[in-house]
Amino acid sequence: MPSIKSVFLTVVAVGVVAVAGFGIYAYHGAIPAMSASERPSFDAATIEKGRVLTAAGYCANCHTAKGGEPFAGNYPIATGFGTIYASNITPDADTGIGSWSPEAFRRSMHEGVDRNGSHLFPAFPYDHFTKMGDDDVDAIYAYLMSEVKPVNEATKENSIPFPLNIRVLQAGWKLLFVDFGRYQPDTAKSDEWNRGAYLAEGIAHCGACHTPRNAVGAEIASEQYAGAAIDNWIAPALTSANPSAVGWTASEYTKYLETGAGTYHGIAAGPMGPVVHAGLRELPDSDLKAIGTYLADVAGNPDTDPADNPVVKASLEAGRPDPTYRKDLGERLYATACAACHYNAESVQEGRPDLAINSATRLDQPDNLIHVMLDGVSAENGTKGVVMPAFRTALSDDEVAAIAAYLRDKRADLPAWNDLPKKVADIRAQAETH
Ligand code: HEC
Ligand code: HEC
Ligand code: HEC
Secondary structure, X not given: OOOHHHHHHHHHHHHHHHHHHHHHHHOOOOOOOOOHHHOOOOOHHHHHHHHHHHHHOOHHHHHEOOOOOOOOEOOEEEEOOEEEEOOXXXXXXXXXXXXXXXXXXXXXXXXXXXXXXOEOOOOOOHHHHOOOOHHHHHHHHHHHHHHOOOOOOOOOOOOOOOOOOOHHHHHHHHHHHOOOOOOOOOOOOOHHHHHHHHHHHOOOOOXXXXXXXXXXXXXXXXHOOOOEEEOOEEEOOOOOOOOOOOOOOHHHHHHHHHHOEEOOOEEOOOOHHHHHHHHHHHOOHHHHHHHHHHHHHHHOOOOOOHHHOHHHHHHHHHOOOOOOOOOOHHHHHHHHHOOOOOOOOOHHHHOOOOOOOOHHXXXXXXXXXXXXXXXXXXXXXXXXXXXXXXXXXXXXHHHHHHHHHHHHHHHXXXXXXXXXXXXXXXXXXXXXXX
8 A cells, every 4th residue: 555655655656747847848948030031032922922821810900000001010909807908010120020930930839829928818819820831820920021111110018917927927828729630531521621720710810809718718619609799899600600690601691701791791890890891801712602602501501592591581571660650759760761771581682681690689698789770880991882870979879779679579589688788788888988
């Protein structure tokens, strides 16, 4: 029988090995700075490929501050723990990545470690970029190093409190939550499906917004694409739990990702706007089609004709709402303020979503609907040539709440949302501080 002492010694030994093991796991050396003369040169095709991938990864969205130079960093990202500023990734040798070798850049994208060997915070979605092949990462490097203007601008210190700001602790987070390594094709699926999955899980990092996160901010792998709150909006589920009344099909996804609007589904507003308009649409059609094929499989939707859908039929049969003789405030306001544009499933042909079908009226939370009603969708942020007007000054909180309640009850026929007027007041205040 082992004595207490030997058990104790074993425990200590295991602890020492674990600490040493963690140290080895956590430690990354510095990669020597690259001098200007060592900079590789790149061919035009690689640079162009890099430009498209840089767009599809929305690198500029996070790495450009409001009114700042492209890719010069200092865009603030609010996390539950403090604000992190995106780094300067222009080819400036002192404050950007100008002295980073291709190897150092690859390590940052694949392992979330900077050139000096410090761990990066996962506000940088390296947990997705780790899936990308070396060729694609090298193409992004080629684009950033040769096409982006070097800007000398130091990145601000983050406001993460001690001890969470100790970067080596990030190694523990990585050990627990990040599945490092390149994308592994699923041989049971087609090449097109695998291409779509590679893009969606890697460069386009759809899960960064559409997958719920745990208490310490890591995506919950078993709930991939189950829908999540992001920047005061709701990124709807992209699984069979998607609330839209008409199932998303491969071609509908492709259209939405290419143009920012699906025929029956509505549009990419809020944080989804730049994903489409500043990024994805740069991808070749074959890639957008591949993402559509992959997502349609994730959602498990049969490719049925929307004209046979009972909600679409009911909407068409209901005809145009009549603004006269309304008892209910919401119904009256809807008929006067909205119905000229959103009358029924026919209006979708002219680019105005049917609100009986749209996820904004069908999600468990009213946030997206309220955002769109208050602030509209401008021609720049939405579909070119059409505008969804803002009702921020025209309608009071109670009026916006009444329209939302009417749409939820009479058009979507779903359980009422609670505390609507308060929710409207909160969202009105949030947008004002942005
Ligand atoms: C969701 C926001 C976001 C997106 C999208 C994003 N980044 Fe970042 N990135 C960050 C943040 C925040 C940091 C700083 C992390 C830190 O300080 O630990 C960062 C850091 C980096 C670094 C390390 C730089 C350094 O000096 O340490 C590189 C390289 C980088 N990003 C490249 C990219 C590229 C290339 C893309 C597009 C493919 C991209 N990022 C997309 C937020 C983002
Ligand atoms: C920066 C966060 C963010 C990223 C990244 C993101 N989304 Fe979204 N997505 C949203 C939000 C927020 C909405 C709701 C927008 C609205 O209601 O107009 C949305 C809406 C959608 C919708 C419409 C769903 C519905 O039922 O109306 C689809 C489809 C979609 N996203 C697909 C994608 C795909 C595919 C990717 C990756 C290529 C992606 N998203 C990346 C935040 C994001
Ligand atoms: C002048 C015409 C017009 C009026 C009036 C109007 N809308 Fe819209 N609405 C649009 C257009 C156009 C779009 C699509 C914008 C785009 O594609 O960029 C839209 C989009 C929407 C969306 C879709 C958001 C999404 O994420 O898919 C919602 C919800 C919406 N409107 C609600 C309303 C409500 C509620 C009212 C009344 C308070 C209203 N609209 C009044 C034209 C209008």
